[in-house]
Every structure is written in C-alpha cells, then in structure tokens.
Amino acid sequence: MSDEHGHHGTIAPFLFGISSAVMFIGLIMATAGGEDKTGDAGYWFVFFFGLAGMLTGFMMWVQDYWNQTSEEGEEIRVYHEFWGTITTRKFGMWIFLLTEVMVFSTLLSAYLRYRAAVPDYDSNLAECVGIDPCWVPAADVIRSHLIFGVINTFALLLSSLTVVLALYAAKNNNPKATTRYLMATFVLGAIFLILKLWEWGEMKNGHFWSDHCDPLKQDIAHHCIAPKYEHGFWLDTSLEGSTFYITTGTHGAHVFVGLIALVYLIAKANKDGYNEEYHDTIELFGLYWHYVDLVWVFVFPFFYLY
C-alpha cells in the first residue's frame, strides 16, 4: 500500500499461508489420519492441492519481480551513514543467512552429540557384537564410493566460482556471458543433486559393499560393514541413517531451492539482462549459494570423512 516502495497490495502472502495450512493438513491426514491412525491415502489429494496453492502464491510473488526491469524497486533512503553502505535486500540476506547458520548448527550439534556419546563401531569391540549400540559412521558405508562425494564437493566449489564470474560479467555489461555462467552454475548444482540422489539410492539398497564383501571378514577394510546394514542403509535403519539423511537432505533441499532461484535468474537474464546497474539479485543469490557451499564444506568432512 505504501507507494514509495513501489509495492501494492498482493494476495500472494494470504494464498501462500492458507495453502501451506492445507498442505500440512493433507500431509498429516494422509500419513497419520484415518480410522486406524496410520494414514488415509485419500488425503494426498489435499496435500498436492495445498502444494499447488503454495506454488501459485510463490509464482504470483515472483511475477511482480519478473514484470519489473530490476528487482530492487526504489531503494529506501538511509539517514545513517554506516548502515547506508549495504542495500536493504543484501542486509536482509545476511540476516537470513544468520538464521540459516542456526539451522545447520542445530543439525550438526545434534549429530556431534550422538557421535560423542556412542563409541565408534569396531568388529573387535565386545560391546558392538549382538544388539549393537555402536556407531557405524556413514563415512564407513560410503567409503568405497567416496569418489561421488569428492566430485560433488568440486562441483559445488566450482559453481561458487561460476556465480562470481556471472556477477563479474554482469558488471561488465556482458549479458551473454552472464547467462552462460549462470547456466554453468545450474548444471553444476544439478550434477550435485543427481549424484547425491544416486548415492542415496545405492546406500539405501545396500549396493555399496555386497559385491565385494567376504562374509567371513566383516570389517570395513574389506569393504564390509557392520552386519546391521546387510539390507541397506536408510533413514529408518538406525540413528546413523537418520542423522546422515536428514542433514545431507536439508543441505540438498537448500541446493534445490538454489536451482529454482537459478531458473528465475537465467530466464530473467535472458529477458532483460543484468548489467552494470542491475546486478544486485545475482549478488544476493551468490551470497546464498556461497553459504550453501560453505555448509557442504562442514557436512562433507563430518559425514563423509569422519
């Protein structure tokens, strides 16, 4: 309503709020509702309905940006010098990243708490035989196929570079290069996700070790893993699985969100082109993308190496 910001009323927030309620109601009823409290499949319809509503709300929101030549609107005037050195949106992004830091600190500290409390698995350790309270690190499950994690790490690091290059190109009024670098970023991010999903699938189905494993030498050095993972490693097999999949999954979700943003950026770069004046959005995306990258730099050693 306040004209100065160039914002007018919009139904998008309302739509988004209501739809997320519908989405959750659908999800819960579909998984825990019904006569026997184990889920009523009929409600998946409601779930997808809500999801569609959320998407609509989101698209309406994005459309406002799409219709403008730049995303910024009129920058708000600052009367206090120090705070004027950073734009409103960039400031907002930094603070958003602060909350994100809390998100991943929570996940990592929960994981480390478990790691500190439970001894690591060793087939010689008496307490690990039988019902086993020992921790078989996800790293051991992945060890023989670590290469995918390594490729992923490089893909993500490289994509951080391509974002910077895209920004650089935009600042140099080179729209073609901007688009290309953004696309490269997208491809690298997509590679990351695809490899990740593939790796998950392999772990879930227990393919990583069964081919080489000598049943008599069930230890990690022989590509064998604790007996409890004979049938695969998934989020409901053990605590190790839960922490691994939830943490890497949350990170993967962030990459996915980044890819969606990239689709927008690429389309927009194609349509209007980012240039010397308007490149803020790429910079903001870059901040987010570097952050996601940085998180991986923590997740990777904690889950793939430790």
Add this chain to the structure above:
Amino acid sequence: MITMNLRKLSIGFLIAILVAISAFPTGNGLPTGITDQNTTDTVIANGCTCHNTNTEATSSVIVNLTLPENFTSGETYTLILNISGGPNDLADGENRGGFFVTASDGELSPTVNDTLVQKPFGFTHLTHTSEGNDYREWSFEWTAPEKQDISVEFVAYGNSVNGADSSQNDYWNKQATTLYGVDAVIEVEAHEELSGPQKLIYAFAIIAVTLGVVVIGNRMVTKDQAFEDVLKGYWKAIYPWLTTTDHKYVGIMYICTGFGWFFVGGILGLLIRWQLMEPRIDGDFLTYEEYNSTFTMHGTTMIFMAAMPIIFGFANYLIPLQIGARDLAFPRLNALSYWLLPTGGIVIYMGYFTGGAGDVGWTGYTPYSSGDTATTPGTDFWVAGQIMLGASSTLTAINFLVTMLRMRAPGVTMMRLPLFSWSILITVFLLLLSIPVFTVALILLMADRTFGTLYFNVEAGADPILWQHLFWYFGHPEVYIVILPAFGVLSEIITTFSRRPIFGYTSMVYAMATIGIISFIVYGHHMFTTGADPLFRFIVMLTTMLVAVPTGIKIFNWLATMTGGSIVLKTPMVFALGTVITFTIGGITGIVLASIPIDIALHDGYFVVAHFHYVLVGGTIFAFMGGVYYWYPKMTGKMMNEKLGLLHFALSFIFFNAAFYPMHNVGLSGMPRRYATYDASLTDLNEFISIAAMLFGFVQLIFVYNVLYSYKNGEEAGDDPWDGWSLEWTTSSPPPHNSFTEIPTLKIAEEEKQ
C-alpha cells in the same frame, strides 16, 4: 488485468478449501465397543513376579485377553488370558510362562480353587502362582463395577519363558484393552464424536454461520440487494485486508488475531480450572487424555498464538512510527509472516476435529511426543502448525532487524531509540538466534513421527535429553522474548505518565541487552531434575540468579523515574504499575526456583505454574493491556473510556492475584502440574483458585466492551493525547496512508533550548 485473474483465482481457491475441509471425518465411533491397542513397544518385564527380567520387549509374544462384548453392572465374567509365541513355543514342561493383569475398575479375582492364579495381598491385580507358571493359558474372574456407563481399562502382560533357570532369553509383551459397559457404548460413541472442547468449536462454528446468515439476510432484506451484491460488498470490505502490506493494517490484524486466540486459550484455561474444581475421575468432565490436550493447547495458544502476535502486532504498528519510517523494509514478507500465523493456528487446532488435539505439553518432551502413545494425528498437527509459526517468527525477526537498523529517520540514532523500540530490537535478536533451532527440532520430530527417522527414538539408542536441550535453548530465550517488549511498554508508559524522562536510559538499554545475552546460557534451569551433567546444572544456577541483576536495574529505574515526577494516574499507568508489582512477585519466585535444591522439590509442581502465570499474565498480558489503552488513541483516533478502564484494571488485578497466588501454596503442598486430578486434601484451595480464575476471565469482557464501545463513542484523541515524546506522537491519529506526511527529524532536548 492481473488482479482480476488473481481475484477469481483466490475465490475459487477459497471455495475449494472449504470443500476440502468440510470433507473431514469427525471422530470415529466404536461399533463393537472394544478398542484394542496392542502397544508392543512399551511392554514391561513384569509378567512374572519371580523373574527379574530386563530383556527387551518382543512383539513375537502374543498376549491375548478374551473379554466379553461389554459388561453389565455387578455381573461376574470369566476371562481367559493366553500367550503364544516366544521361547516357550519350543520349551517344554516347567516354568514356561507367566502373566500379570490389572483392571482399572471392578474386581479381579482368581476362580475358586484355582491354584494357578493368585491375587497378591493388598492388591487389585492378578498374577500367576508358582504352579501357574507352567502354563500358557489362565482363566480368572472379573466382577463388573456398580456403574455400567463407564469403560474399564485392562492391561495384561504375558511372559514367555524358555524354562532355563536364568531369566536370559525370556520375552514378554503387553496388551491394553478397553471394555465398555452396556450403557457406555452409546455414550462413548457420542463422546468420541463430540468431546468437550470439540463441542465448543462446533458451537463457535454454528454461531458464526448463524451470524453470517442473519447479517447477510438482514442486508438483503433491508437494502434490497441480491445475495451476490451483498457478498460483493463484503468481499470489497475484506479484500483489502487480505492483500494489504501496510504495516498499520498488518499490525492491527496481528493484534486482533492475538487477542482472538487469547480468548480461545483463556477458555481452555477455564476448562482446566473447571476440571480442577474438585478431584475428578476419568471422564467426569474431561477425560484425562482430553485434559492433557487442554493444557497443551492452552500453553501453546497463549505463548505462540496470543502473546507473540500481540507483541508483534504492536511492533508492526509502532516500530516504523517510532523510528520515523514509512513501512517495514519488506512489507510483503511482513504480510506473509502474518498470514502464516492464523493458518498455523488452524493447523494446530485441527487435532480437535480428528479425535483429540496434541497432548504433549507445550514443551513437547520426547520420547512421549515421538512415540505413539501421544494422540495421533493431533500431535502431528501440533508439530506441523508449530513449524509454520516458527517460519513466521523467523521472517518477522529478519524484517524488523533490517528495518530498525537501516531505516531510522534523521536524528534517530541508536542511543535515541525509544525504549519500546530497543526492546523489540533485542527481542528480534533473540528470535533470530533461537527460533530456527526450535523449528529444526520440530522438523526432526515431524520426520520421526511421519517419515520414520529415529532422532528421538530411545529404542534405537537416541538421547532422550536431546530434545530438552534443543527446546530450552529456544524456550528460555522465548520467555524473555515475551517479557522484554512488555518492559518496553512499561518504560514508555511510566515516563509519559510521570511526565519526565526515564531515569537511566543508557542503563535500561544495557540491562535489556544483558538479559538477552544471559538468556542463552540459563536454559538448563528447566532441567535441574534430569540426569544432565551436574556441572552444567550448577553453572546454570549461577547464571539464572544473575538475571535478577539487570531486571532489578529496570524495576528500580522505573521507580526512580516516578520519584520526583508528577504522576498522572490514567488507565495505562495503573496497568503499568500493577504490572510492576505482579511481575516482581513472579520474578522473585523465579529466583526461588533457580536454587537447585529448592527446585528439586518444586519442579513440575504448581509453584512453577504460579511463577510463570505471574510473569506471563501479570507481566506480558497486563503490560500489553496497558499498551492497548495507551496506543488505542493513536490507532483509532478515539480515546478509550477511563471509568471502564479503571474498573477493568481493579477487578483484573484482584481476581488475578486471587486466582494465581494460592497456586504457590498448592505447589508447596506437593501438587504436580499437568495433573487431571489431585489429592482430596487440596480441594478447598483448588476450588478457590478455580472460582477466582473464572471471575478473572469474565472481567475481560469489560475490556472487549470498552474496545468496541470506544471505537464508536470515544472522545476524539488528537495527535498526542498523553504528551508522549517519541515520534509516533508527531503524526496524526490514526496516521495517514504513508504513516508520515513528511519524514520527521528527531530533535534533542539539549539543542531545543537554545
């Protein structure tokens, strides 16, 4: 053109939602009168009293207690219990099994001359004798109770033994069954369909629909309009509210939503008090399970859906005005924050329509909340709704921080912010650092409940205390999140009505900042009785005590502001002063609880309940009621009625203390909280509390009346009715479309003079 389509789209969408919601099942009847919950994962090793088994539970043991369809009062039934599965399938001969059975009502007894079954002296349960443990099936008698309109809970444990001398490799399982009396069947069905709180919600729905029909019908008749025209008229009135991004409109929506939920939460609070009027048996008023849902919903509603929205409503409305900005930094994001709030609330309350709302307490402790003895899907709804509220608060915090640091008008430097603004600034800092943690914890809980992860599953070796750390890391800052803005309101009101500057502005700011910082390292005081590390608990005791220092500074500064001032006793001021008293009492009981040896006796008792109602109701709610009286003129341009205001205060203050002060005594006498019934010796006190609480709730109607009445009939307020200094008083009441006709500049008293 776009807006046209959007409008159509949203209408269609709304209708679809209504259809989807109306398709909801409402409770489930019990055709046979028997519910069977085979809780295989919460079994215990007491099937045989001569075994000291600590083995894990096994679902391979099948315990089967044969019961009649239903029972008639006084009649005696023969029941048969048998077990199968487990090691005694293989083992032969002696010592093959054992059992243990309890009934919540009626009388169990061995069949005459049966040497296999015994009833231990002084007990009501049955178990096998040393001869009986050679068998796998036992029969015994059960005499039905006098009443036949109730249900009886049977719990049977079966022990499957391998016959070896040691208790190793013996397994057991448990079965819980409910048997309904003949008259209970009908009653029970009705009960399941429309339980107490559910009735309430349906009643509200019916009233809303009736009102709608009357209002619309009336319009159609008197104005002679077609149905669509009337609807269009309303749509025109509502649509701007649905689409607004103006901080003033959003702020008002927040405040109204907050008070709306406060009303709902208050009703739940009164249901609690009604239940506790006297010690009640299960289902006398609320069933014990419903009682658990009631206080869970009460606490959740009050903290997350009443206190926080009221606070952020005021912040929304006032912060831009106080710092001289036209709006928040991200107005659309602000609207999103708002809309996630009522919708999240609806998700939380969905439990009531599906057979029982969440019953895990507002703290949602695992492993109860992650296990399946918690209500399903009510608890899932509770978790999902809380996630939405968490997202909402996170976005709000980001928005406010950017706005307040970056958009201040000329002259409004950090150390010249009004104290309410400072309190919100510190509050959003606390939110930023704490709410994501809680939201993540909730997501983990949801993953556990819905997708099968094991984060909180103790059988998989999870740490049962992890949740408490994550929750209280957020939960304690949370209580300061709801009190700091109240401090801000008090500071504003007390200076204005003492007609002089606040005493020690700088120390006020530092005190709040200190409280904020310390709040992150004191959370362990909620966990003094867990098995957590003693050193951790000890450090926490030290830091908790320290909070008294900055809080004391604030209290004493307020009192010093008044000393030598010229105090005007208008409604906002009496509310503020009342708050100073009640909050001080609540704070001091907090210090009492902070001493570990004392907390060990008082933890999870009514002393704690008394403490936190004194700081929450006597602190936050009272302060913000004062805030309503103080800023209502700015928001509406009308003054509120003084007489009604003073009456509201006087009665609230009296009944509040009458209701919550005796809770200290109840707590010291050993009554635990979250108890649906209690020791009969405490009936008098509880009854007194209940009556006072009802009166307290009732008195709030004066407030509602005053708000509505003054909107129509209040005196014109003018720009600065109370002679306050901060920038919101320089703009008109209510403020113009863009909040200020021209961005103001804050002057300084020292320079003014020259």
Add this chain to the structure above:
Amino acid sequence: MSLIEDLIFFDNPSIWNNFGGTSSGFGGIVWQMFIWSVIVGVLVIAWLVYNLIYFRRKDGDPDHKDALKAGVFPHERGNTIIELTWTIAPLLLVTWLTVISLAPLNYLWDVPEEDENTLTVEVLAVQWQWIFEMPSNYTIPSEFTKCGGVDQDGNPIQNMQITYNCLEIPHDSIIRFNINSEDVLHAFYIVEIGIKQDVVPNLQTLAWLDTSTVNPGEYNIYCAEMCGRSHSQMLAKLYITEVA
C-alpha cells in the same frame, strides 16, 4: 477458616524443616529464600506506594523543566552512584543465595555407593505404574507388612522382592534408588520429603534418602513428569518402617 490458614501457612513441613531428607542445614535455605523474597517484594511495593502518595500530579502543577515534548528526545537523567548501588546490592544478594544453595546441593548429589552399608532399591517406571525391586540378597525384615502378597491359602507372603506401586523401606538406613524407565520420561517424586528425580529411558538416574532424617510412616510417591493419559494416576505408597 482453613482456607485462610492455608493461604498464610504452607502446610508442608518437609519444605520447612527436614527438606530433602536432611534436617541439618536444609531448613535454613528455605527460610532464607522466603525472608529475602519478602524483603525484596516489600521494598519494591513500598517504594511504589511512596511514589504514588508523594508525587501525584495535582491540578495546576507547573510542568517540569525537563518535561517531555513530542518529537524531542528528552534530557538524559541518571546517577552513576545510585545506579551502581542497585546493581551491586542485588548482585551480592543473589551471590549469597547461590552460596547457601551449595551445601544442600553437595549433600543431594553425593549419592552413596552401592555397598553393604546402603540398601539399593531398583525403581522401574512404566506407563503408568511403579515397580520396586529389592536386592536379591536382601532378607525382607519381618516387620514389613505393607507391600506383600498372599499365597494360595490366603496367608501373607512377606518376602516379596518385587512390589508394585508400593515400597517399604527400613528406618535409620541409607537407601539408594537406581531409577530406570521402560518407555517415556517419568519423574520419581516423594512428595512429603521433596525428593524428585526424572526417570529417563536409556539412562539410569539416581536418588537417595537417609531415612534417619524422616519419621517412620506413610509417604506418597507421585509421577511428576507428563507421561500420557494416566500421568496423574501413577501413584505409589512409600512406607518407612522401624526394624529391630
């Protein structure tokens, strides 16, 4: 009448006297807390009332020289010495309150070892009952009559090692509780003695009681941590009995 009395007196003697199972030194902390609370509370309220009596605005009072004006940041007021006073005084007070909490804390957390001088009772909490188990080598004294069973002829069985919702322990001895949970969180709460310890699955917690500090008789055991439907029914009796 009794209601008024209840409001004034706290009728839980254990809180005041033999709190936490010790009469020595424990009563003191509760009394001190109580007295300091009253002092601080009365101080605040008295000052507030004093302000209200002496500094009310009367009609025709002139405005202060530093009265507030809209749109003008007011004069800063303050006095470092006074402000320091009310920073340091509460600081000293809470330090003192922390210090007096230490001795009882040491006592409480100094759980005796499992040896021949202590009687170790295994406490098992399940939804929704308490199960107590005496050590297998412990001969149940003949004075214990409260928590037995009966054999098939109806004669009381006294030497039950495991009892349900009922625990009988000897007076004048040191009892150690090893507390375990089978399912969710519970809390072992001996009401009249003020002992409370959470029962945590996967984690053994401990509590202890020197029964020479309390009188023989009947005590209540409650569950003090929300554990589901029958949380408020998860009650047990504790009997402290004199043995020869």
